[in-house]
Amino acid sequence: MEATTSRSPSKLRGARAGRRRGRIRWRRFPLVFGAAVTLGAGTVVTTTAAEIPVSFAVAGSPFTVTAERLEATGATQFASFRADGEGTRHPVAVVGIRSARISGLCQSAVTRSPFGAATLVIRSGAPAPVRAEHLALDLSRLTGNMTYKSVEMGRDAATLNGSGVTGPAGTYGQQARKLSIENMRLKAWSLTAGMFSLAGADMSVRRGERPCT
Numbered sequence: 001m002e003a004t005t006s007r008s009p010s011k012l013r014g015a016r017a018g019r020r021r022g023r024i025r026w027r028r029f030p031l032v033f034g035a036a037v038t039l040g041a042g043t044v045v046t047t048t049a050a051e052i053p054v055s056f057a058v059a060g061s062p063f064t065v066t067a068e069r070l071e072a073t074g075a076t077q078f079a080s081f082r083a084d085g086e087g088t089r090h091p092v093a094v095v096g097i098r099s100a101r102i103s104g105l106c107q108s109a110v111t112r113s114p115f116g117a118a119t120l121v122i123r124s125g126a127p128a129p130v131r132a133e134h135l136a137l138d139l140s141r142l143t144g145n146m147t148y149k150s151v152e153m154g155r156d157a158a159t160l161n162g163s164g165v166t167g168p169a170g171t172y173g174q175q176a177r178k179l180s181i182e183n184m185r186l187k188a189w190s191l192t193a194g195m196f197s198l199a200g201a202d203m204s205v206r207r208g209e210r211p212c213t
Contacts, residue, residue, distance in 0.1 A: 058084050062140050062187040063109040066212040067102045074098030075148075075179040078157035078167035082138045082189050092138035092189055096165025097179070102130040105198070106212035119210040125200020134194030136165050137186075144184040150177035 076096040081089040105124040110117055124130045153174040157167030162175035 058082050058090070058138070058189040059109075060084050060086070061110070062189050063107065064211045065108075065184075065186050065188060065191075066104075066106045067184045068104030068182070070100055070102045070179075070181045070184050072097045072100040072179040072181075074162040074164075074175075074177065076160040076163045076165050076173065076175040078160070078171050078173040080138075080167060080171075084189075090140065090189055092140060093142070094165065094167060095135075095137045095139055095142075096160075096163030097135040097137075098133070098163045100130075100132045100135060102132065105130045108211040110209050110211060116207065117209045119206050119208065120203070121206065121210070121212065122198070122201060122203045124198045125202070128199040131197040132193050132195060134164060135196075136192045138189040138191075139186055140189060141187040142181075142184070143186070145182040147180045148176040148178070151175070 074097065078094055080092055080094045082092050083089050102124070104126070107122045109120045111120070151174065155173045155175060156169060157171035157173030158169035160166045160173050160175050162177065167173055
């Protein structure tokens, strides 16, 4: 004869609640693109755009991103300010992009310390382009050969509808249905994304100041 055991309904409910409390809600874990990126040779994807912090203190210096080509759908831009950890406010060009494909991407961040400088470098693998969705960048500088399609300049930043990123009412804004940039080089204080995927990527840390060029 087999022995059987039973639990009261209250004990069963308590056990289920304990299991729920012990679970990790992975969808709420944001992945920061930059110095805190953990990157292997596969693909890195951030959380959904709704789960990215709306505001955070930026590092004390901008990082560098270069690319052979960026092809974007739905791009918006307006001017604003971002504060670093010490409270210093930096003027930025806020750029929103609904979706993008980026070829030949290189991202670098220089860290300076009493022991010298070190540079974190992340490169995308070839030939697959980087895929990104719902991007928001705070730029201090951008250079390259840019082409806009269906562009609107002088639009109130609060009414921008191209990327999902809007600015304060009364602020100058502009947007385009399509944007392409060749030989892109930018300095950014921050970057957030609903999805950022790098296939076959490589990350390295080098002594000295060796930013992407």
